[in-house]
Amino acid sequence: MAALPILLFEDxxxxxxxxxxxxxxxxxTGSGKSTQLSQILHxxxxxxxxxxxxxxxxxxxxxSVSRRVAYEVGVQLGEEVGYAxxxxxxxxxxxxxxxxxxxxxxxxxxxxxxxxxxxxxxxxEAHERSLNTDILLGLMKRxxxxxxxxxxVLITSATLDGVKVSKFFSGCPVVNVPGTLFPVEMxxxxxxxxxxxxxxxxxxxxxxSREPPGDILIFMTGQDDIDKMVSKLEEKIQNLDEGSCMxxxxxxxxxxxxxxxxxxxxxxxxxxxxxxxxxTNIAETSLTVDGVVYVIDTGYVKQRQYNPSTGMxxxxxxxxxxxxxxxxxxxxxxxxxxxxxxxxPSIVYHEELLDATVPExxxxxxxxxVLYLKSLNLPDIDILTFDFLDAPSRxxxxxxxxxxxxxxxxxxxxxxxxxxxxxxxxxxEPSLSRTLIEADELGxxxxxxxxxxxxxxxxxxxxxxxxxxxxxxxxQPLQLPDGSRWGDxxxxxxxxxxxxxxxxxxxxxxxHNLQVRSMKFSKDVRKQLSQIMQKIxxxxxxxxxxxxxxxxxHDYRSLRKALCKGYGNQLAERMxxxxxxxxxxxxxxxxxxxxxSALETNEDGRLSDYVVYHELISTSRxxxxxxxxxxxxxxxxxxxxxxxxxxxKLSGGLEAAITKPxxxxxxxxxxKEINSSGTGDSVxxxxxxxxxxxxxxxxxx
Numbered sequence: 001m002a003a004l005p006i007l008l009f010e011d012x013x014x015x016x017x018x019x020x021x022x023x024x025x026x027x028x029t030g031s032g033k034s035t036q037l038s039q040i041l042h043x044x045x046x047x048x049x050x051x052x053x054x055x056x057x058x059x060x061x062x063x064s065v066s067r068r069v070a071y072e073v074g075v076q077l078g079e080e081v082g083y084a085x086x087x088x089x090x091x092x093x094x095x096x097x098x099x100x101x102x103x104x105x106x107x108x109x110x111x112x113x114x115x116x117x118x119x120x121x122x123x124x125e126a127h128e129r130s131l132n133t134d135i136l137l138g139l140m141k142r143x144x145x146x147x148x149x150x151x152x153v154l155i156t157s158a159t160l161d162g163v164k165v166s167k168f169f170s171g172c173p174v175v176n177v178p179g180t181l182f183p184v185e186m187x188x189x190x191x192x193x194x195x196x197x198x199x200x201x202x203x204x205x206x207x208x209s210r211e212p213p214g215d216i217l218i219f220m221t222g223q224d225d226i227d228k229m230v231s232k233l234e235e236k237i238q239n240l241d242e243g244s245c246m247x248x249x250x251x252x253x254x255x256x257x258x259x260x261x262x263x264x265x266x267x268x269x270x271x272x273x274x275x276x277x278x279x280t281n282i283a284e285t286s287l288t289v290d291g292v293v294y295v296i297d298t299g300y301v302k303q304r305q306y307n308p309s310t311g312m313x314x315x316x317x318x319x320x321x322x323x324x325x326x327x328x329x330x331x332x333x334x335x336x337x338x339x340x341x342x343x344x345p346s347i348v349y350h351e352e353l354l355d356a357t358v359p360e361x362x363x364x365x366x367x368x369x370v371l372y373l374k375s376l377n378l379p380d381i382d383i384l385t386f387d388f389l390d391a392p393s394r395x396x397x398x399x400x401x402x403x404x405x406x407x408x409x410x411x412x413x414x415x416x417x418x419x420x421x422x423x424x425x426x427x428x429e430p431s432l433s434r435t436l437i438e439a440d441e442l443g444x445x446x447x448x449x450x451x452x453x454x455x456x457x458x459x460x461x462x463x464x465x466x467x468x469x470x471x472x473x474x475x476q477p478l479q480l481p482d483g484s485r486w487g488d489x490x491x492x493x494x495x496x497x498x499x500x501x502x503x504x505x506x507x508x509x510x511x512h513n514l515q516v517r518s519m520k521f522s523k524d525v526r527k528q529l530s531q532i533m534q535k536i537x538x539x540x541x542x543x544x545x546x547x548x549x550x551x552x553x554h555d556y557r558s559l560r561k562a563l564c565k566g567y568g569n570q571l572a573e574r575m576x577x578x579x580x581x582x583x584x585x586x587x588x589x590x591x592x593x594x595x596x597s598a599l600e601t602n603e604d605g606r607l608s609d610y611v612v613y614h615e616l617i618s619t620s621r622x623x624x625x626x627x628x629x630x631x632x633x634x635x636x637x638x639x640x641x642x643x644x645x646x647x648x649k650l651s652g653g654l655e656a657a658i659t660k661p662x663x664x665x666x667x668x669x670x671x672k673e674i675n676s677s678g679t680g681d682s683v684x685x686x687x688x689x690x691x692x693x694x695x696x697x698x699x700x701x
Contacts, residue, residue, distance in 0.1 A: 004032030009177050010040050017041075017152055021144045022172040024165050025156045030288065030334045031177045033156050034065050034124055038097045039073065041120055047096035049150065050119030055102040057130035058282060059085040060255050060262060066090075066099035067263075073097075086427055087456075087525045102132035106372060107427060109139065113376060120152045126165070127157040127323065129359035129390075135369060138387045141169060158330070159323045161356070168389050182333040184295075188346045196298040197225060199343045201232060204276060207294050207341075208237070209245045214293025214338070215275040217283060217331055221302040221317050226252045226278045233276060246272050253279035253289075256458075258517050265289050281320075284327040288334075295332040297325060299344040299353075305363040308399035311570075311587050313365075314618040321354040359390045366392055366400035367430050371409055374416040375424035401650045402586065406569040406641060407434040414650045422536055426529070428452055431614070435566025436529070440537050444558040447493055449533065451559070453526035454492040455614065455626065459518045461495075461596070478511045483598035487611065487628035489563055490556050491598040496522065564630040567612035568638045572624060574609050581611065581624065584635075585642045591616060594623040610635045 006013070006027055016023050027033035038052050046052060056062040066083035073081055082091035084100040091098055102123070109115055121140065126133055140153045155165055162174040193199035200218050207216055220226050233250045253265050268291060269275045277289060281301050303318050320328075325342070332338025342349065361369075373386060404410045409420035409430060416424075423433035432452045439448030461480065481498060483491030495512075499519060502508040509516045564571075572581035572591060580592040593599055593611070601607055607629075614626030 027177040127160040184333040370400040438565040439562035457522035487599040489628040
């Protein structure tokens with residue numbers, strides 16, 4: 001432990017902290033900042049006047065680091081050292097060192113804006129520039145002015161632009177702590193490989209067969225690639241000639257991995273065996289895996305991006321930044337000199353890669369963020385002028401305001417409503433929060449709680465794949481409920497109801513090819529949401545699941561109506577003469593129902609005229625995911641509200657909003673032309689033409 005560099009700088013760090021309210025600590029990879037800084041502050045007495053909060057951008061990091069610190073301090077996890085993540089709290093009255101996600105700390109600030117339960121707040125891994133961390137940076141700037149005498153704020157990072165953050169906090173000091181213990185040799189490819197997957201596979205085998213002992217860390221882009229790589233490496237290594245090289249243990253590492261499987265990467269390899277860890281970018285900074293000597297950097301990362309003009313998400317494989325490349329390389333060389341195999345030429349690193357990763361706040365939907373800031377009800381916070389380290393686009397803020405207005409979270413003047421305040425109390429995205437509130441009014445809250453919980457657990461529905469040796473392999477696969485033709489939300493509800501009737505049996509999940517852990521998580525989430533709704537509901541709430549409806553008892557009408565209200569900003573209308581739907585409101589995207597959807601045609605072979613969708617995502621083409629059929633009578637009031645929407649009032653003079661009326665009229669005109677012509681093939685051309693005609697008319701006035 002004494003070898004950790006941050007311990008050598010303990011006196012300097014503490015002297016700086018004692019003299020300043022805000023300190024930026026740049027601790028290079030391997031410096032020990034995430035695990036040791038909280039312990040240093042605890043030893044120096046900072047927990048006598050309040051707890052120490054240490055935020056992490058990822059759930060898995062908050063859990064794993066807290067476990068490590070509890071072990072080092074010599075206490076049971078959940079006592080003096082604990083963690084809090086969404087839907088899970090392992091803390092107690094004894095807890096004085098608390099690791100938590102940045103999102104959880106934001107939620108705590110709703111009930112206690114001054115966060116006076118903490119004497120120190122550490123924003124760790126700030127260089128990842130997560131959406132919530134960026135909001136916290138702005139809130140901390142305000143908070144240190146209010147609590148300058150009894151609050152210390154530390155911003156820690158491996159590669160953050162210390163000068164930029166120091167300037168943001170009025171010139172606060174920056175302390176640099178070295179971290180890489182041994183040199184790392186950079187090995188570049190002569191050219192970009194045609195397949196980074198195949199190149200990673202070949203490089204891993206080459207290292208395993210030729211290089212001295214030491215663990216290998218491979219950076220892949222997502223879980224599918226990781227699972228495929230783990231399977232392929234295991235098969236190949238098992239078929240190597242006995243004695244030709246040492247044994248290898250191949251381990252996956254990603255955010256959705258169960259905790260019992262995540263901890264395997266922190267255990268050393270067995271004797272005469274090397275570990276090959278295949279990971280997402282979670283291993284760049286959030287988790288430190290000791291024993292890694294060789295790093296394989298594909299140069300790519302899977303990044304989720306939101307386009308406010310289309311309301312559409314895309315999950316794209318993009319090039320990493322130089323900051324990320326340096327972080328990946330820094331994973332090697334912690335125990336001895338290491339090597340980093342970059343599967344791209346040197347010129348790509350120096351001339352093509354961005355300096356730093358684009359902040360999440362500039363590539364995300366901001367509806368939840370805007371709702372949170374408005375719910376704080378602080379007179380000195382204006383959403384349009386909020387002090388961000390890097391401000392989001394005006395278009396993104398305008399889009400968020402419009403989304404919130406359509407679902408009644410803010411009024412026509414942009415002020416938060418009673419409904420909006422209630423929504424902010426729920427740890428859900430705005431569409432699901434609004435659905436629960438409406439379901440409470442309509443008497444179907446129990447069902448809506450289930451839908452919200454299952455969606456939050458992100459349960460994946462996959463086709464059954466039986467083992468050929470399985471004695472049941474000749475039987476018909478066990479089919480999941482079909483959603484009664486209404487779509488995916490109803491199907492998810494029916495799946496949970498069926499599991500409830502099976503007394504939450506794990507074998508039922510296995511037989512239906514559902515992940516047991518995810519299903520159990522949805523049950524826990526539902527219970528917690530029920531407890532929250534009990535405090536704000538107008539009637540009794542079903543805490544334990546009692547959803548054992550008889551098949552055909554109802555058509556889920558009330559639930560679908562509640563979903564329509566909650567997803568009012570995410571409506572789509574069936575194109576009569578086109579193979580798909582078009583979104584309604586201030587967007588006119590032509591989309592299709594995702595092939596995996598449970599939405600079915602009616603007795604006449606027709607899809608519903610109107611649907612709501614949980615997510616609009618662009619893959620091979622624009623798709624609606626998690627779709628539910630709704631009635632035209634429920635859609636019309638929402639459409640009328642959209643027609644009356646005054647974006648100027650909503651935004652308070654937002655500059656980008658000046659173009660919105662142009663776009664809105666252009667979309668309306670294009671929609672009329674689509675309906676009259678019976679085709680949507682040239683929708684973008686028609687929108688542009690309508691926009692030009694509108695501008696021409698404006699120019700003549």
